[in-house]
Amino acid sequence: KDEPTRVTAESEINEDIDEDVDIGFQFEDTSNIEVPKLLIDQVLGQEHAVEVVRKAASQRRHIMMIGTPGTGKSLLAKAMAELLPKEELKDILVYPNLEDLNNPKIREVPAGKGREIVMAHKMEARKKAQARNMLMMLFVVGIIIYSYFVSQLLWGIIAGIMILMLTRQFLPKEEMMIPKMAVSNYDKEHAPYIDATGAHAGALLGDVRHDPFQSGGLETPAHDRVEAGDIHKAHKGVLFIDEINTLRLESQQSLLTALQEKEYPITGQSERSSGALVKTEPVPCDFIMVSAGNIDAVQKMHPALRSRIKGYGYEVYMRDSMEDTPENRKKLVRFVAQEVVRDGHIPHFDEGAVEEVIREARRRAGRKGHLTLKLRDLGGLVRVAGDIAHSEGAPLTTAEHVLAAKRIARSIEQQLADSYLEQRKEYESFLRKGSAVGRVNGLAVMGGDSGIVLPIVSEVTPSLSGAEGRIIATGKLKTIAKEAVQNVSAVIKNMTGTDISRHDVHIQFVGTYEGVEGDSASVSIATAVISAIEKIPVDQTVAMTGSLSVRGDVLPVGGVTYKIEAAAQAGMKKVIIPKANEADVLVEKAYREKIQIIPVSSIAEVMEHSLVGPRKNTIIEKLKNITKLSFDIPEVS
Numbered sequence: 001k002d003e004p005t006r007v008t009a010e011s012e013i014n015e016d017i018d019e020d021v022d023i024g025f026q027f028e029d030t031s032n033i034e035v036p037k038l039l040i041d042q043v044l045g046q047e048h049a050v051e052v053v054r055k056a057a058s059q060r061r062h063i064m065m066i067g068t069p070g071t072g073k074s075l076l077a078k079a080m081a082e083l084l085p086k087e088e089l090k091d092i093l094v095y096p097n098l099e100d101l102n103n104p105k106i107r108e109v110p111a112g113k114g115r116e117i118v119m120a121h122k123m124e125a126r127k128k129a130q131a132r133n134m135l136m137m138l139f140v141v142g143i144i145i146y147s148y149f150v151s152q153l154l155w156g157i158i159a160g161i162m163i164l165m166l167t168r169q170f171l172p173k174e175e176m177m178i179p180k181m182a183v184s185n186y187d188k189e190h191a192p193y194i195d196a197t198g199a200h201a202g203a204l205l206g207d208v209r210h211d212p213f214q215s216g217g218l219e220t221p222a223h224d225r226v227e228a229g230d231i232h233k234a235h236k237g238v239l240f241i242d243e244i245n246t247l248r249l250e251s252q253q254s255l256l257t258a259l260q261e262k263e264y265p266i267t268g269q270s271e272r273s274s275g276a277l278v279k280t281e282p283v284p285c286d287f288i289m290v291s292a293g294n295i296d297a298v299q300k301m302h303p304a305l306r307s308r309i310k311g312y313g314y315e316v317y318m319r320d321s322m323e324d325t326p327e328n329r330k331k332l333v334r335f336v337a338q339e340v341v342r343d344g345h346i347p348h349f350d351e352g353a354v355e356e357v358i359r360e361a362r363r364r365a366g367r368k369g370h371l372t373l374k375l376r377d378l379g380g381l382v383r384v385a386g387d388i389a390h391s392e393g394a395p396l397t398t399a400e401h402v403l404a405a406k407r408i409a410r411s412i413e414q415q416l417a418d419s420y421l422e423q424r425k426e427y428e429s430f431l432r433k434g435s436a437v438g439r440v441n442g443l444a445v446m447g448g449d450s451g452i453v454l455p456i457v458s459e460v461t462p463s464l465s466g467a468e469g470r471i472i473a474t475g476k477l478k479t480i481a482k483e484a485v486q487n488v489s490a491v492i493k494n495m496t497g498t499d500i501s502r503h504d505v506h507i508q509f510v511g512t513y514e515g516v517e518g519d520s521a522s523v524s525i526a527t528a529v530i531s532a533i534e535k536i537p538v539d540q541t542v543a544m545t546g547s548l549s550v551r552g553d554v555l556p557v558g559g560v561t562y563k564i565e566a567a568a569q570a571g572m573k574k575v576i577i578p579k580a581n582e583a584d585v586l587v588e589k590a591y592r593e594k595i596q597i598i599p600v601s602s603i604a605e606v607m608e609h610s611l612v613g614p615r616k617n618t619i620i621e622k623l624k625n626i627t628k629l630s631f632d633i634p635e636v637s
């Protein structure tokens with residue numbers, strides 16, 4: 001029996017991982033790396049988006065950014081605000097309207113002027129009040145002196161007090177005329193950047209506070225209760241809204257109006273408050289909108305708003321990864337320096353530590369020859385490593401600190417996967433030894449960055465009525481299961497003569513959990529089904545992942561590295577992966593020694609490595625013939 005070709009972790013794959021991270025230049029530590037002053041120059045890997053932001057800033061266009069969280073969308077929006085001209089900034093003042101107190105007036109003045117105006121009004125109010133006070137005092141003193149001379153002193157004092165009390169009423173009236181500063185850009189270094197993500201209507205569009213003392217002369221005047229919204233604060237600047245689709249439809253509609261009119265009156269947002277009676281003149285809100293979200297967000301957003309952005313702006317797609325070139329590695333060095341400077345409390349990184357961060361960026365890219373651009377998470381790693389170094393009182397952060405940080409800074413999903421693993425090890429919900437018919441250890445990914453063993457059990461029975469059989473599966477994975485079974489049905493029919501459409505195929509995912517992404521379970525499902533039909537046991541020390549084509553080819557899947565690590569952690573001895581994914585494997589050293597990695601390109605090879613027992617070889621021979629045959633079928637394009 002000839003030995004199957006195996007690529008062990010020690011041979012090819014090893015080289016990939018141990019490959020030195022060549023930064024391409026020498027530096028002692030990141031304190032020697034210059035951090036650009038402008039935010040736009042700090043953004044890395046998103047050259048296209050940077051170009052669009054520059055262009056949009058000079059033309060005052062809106063932008064819609066689509067992409068994964070943590071790739072720099074809000075950073076770019078902030079950077080855009082820095083690029084906008086500061087000279088155009090304005091202050092916005094609210095004045096009482098003497099003709100209609102519920103319709104306060106709005107005035108726009110150059111930035112910084114608003115403060116002066118309010119000050120001047122206050123001074124004047126004070127002066128007027130003082131003058132009036134003086135006059136009143138003189139008047140009262142006059143009365144008292146007069147009453148003394150006409151021997152009516154008591155009445156004189158009483159009259160004086162009454163007059164003084166009445167003037168009290170007048171004093172605040174002066175102050176009531178002072179305009180309110182709704183938006184101030186006094187001393188701002190650059191145009192405003194306002195993050196309105198998740199803002200409720202009042203915060204977004206402005207509000208008028210409720211006044212519990214509406215009558216009796218004690219009330220706060222209407223104009224003084226007006227509060228500017230984010231759209232007004234962003235006047236001449238940038239309004240950033242992430243996850244735009246979560247904004248209520250009414251708010252999206254109002255936002256659209258604001259975009260079109262470039263002004264929007266402020267009114268009380270809660271219907272039954274006294275604020276709802278008040279509505280100001282239109283308040284300027286000439287902002288650039290930068291909205292963001294994943295592709296789903298775009299589809300769910302208000303169509304009119306979407307088309308407005310499309311028609312008057314740009315849509316950019318954020319990249320998830322960049323090529324692993326010396327130039328890009330250099331950018332990551334600068335990234336580490338930036339994050340250290342931004343944090344301000346952690347020690348700079350030495351060369352070894354930066355190398356370790358770059359290695360992690362490679363691993364997280366999950367794609368051959370690429371570096372991740374999910375830099376928020378990578379920044380998290382930098383901070384945790386820095387914190388560890390700081391707590392040890394180390395002058396620099398070193399590779400050891402980064403490695404320690406990697407162990408600590410695990411995502412919630414990874415921690416969840418760990419706890420599942422713990423639980424299921426206790427209950428032995430997956431087997432790690434021996435063999436079993438119709439049972440396969442599949443692999444899946446949770447939350448994008450943690451693998452999990454997903455046991456699959458299959459049972460095949462002749463359909464009850466003798467008519468069309470059914471595919472019986474549970475949970476979210478049903479569609480995948482159906483597809484997988486349909487894909488293999490042709491292969492199975494040729495191989496075993498079993499017409500699967502006359503059978504009921506039961507597929508059970510043992511313990512299906514929230515958040516499992518199961519796109520890559522089809523090879524495992526097919527294996528389980530074939531094993532169940534043929535009653536050939538499956539080796540339980542093997543875990544597998546891969547997507548299956550109709551012709552029996554094993555196609556590449558995502559997250560192989562995480563899946564391999566999960567298999568190793570669960571105590572599996574071998575893991576079958578698609579050959580096309582071989583280069584994506586960047587497994588941590590600790591796991592590499594534990595598990596043998598077997599890249600395959602066809603279902604026949606999967607069988608070869610996973611089935612056990614004497615009847616295995618006949619099946620494989622048949623399968624090989626079938627898949628070979630199918631290769632002869634001309635491609636239809």
Ligand code: ADP
Pocket residue numbers: 042043044045046068069070071072073074075076335339373374375376377379
């Ligand atoms: P998003 O808005 O896409 O969710 P952020 O812009 O808030 O992501 O990114 C969070 C942090 O991650 C930034 O403040 C920055 O430190 C870092 N970061 C993310 N993407 C980049 C990038 N492309 N270049 C430099 N730093 C980045």
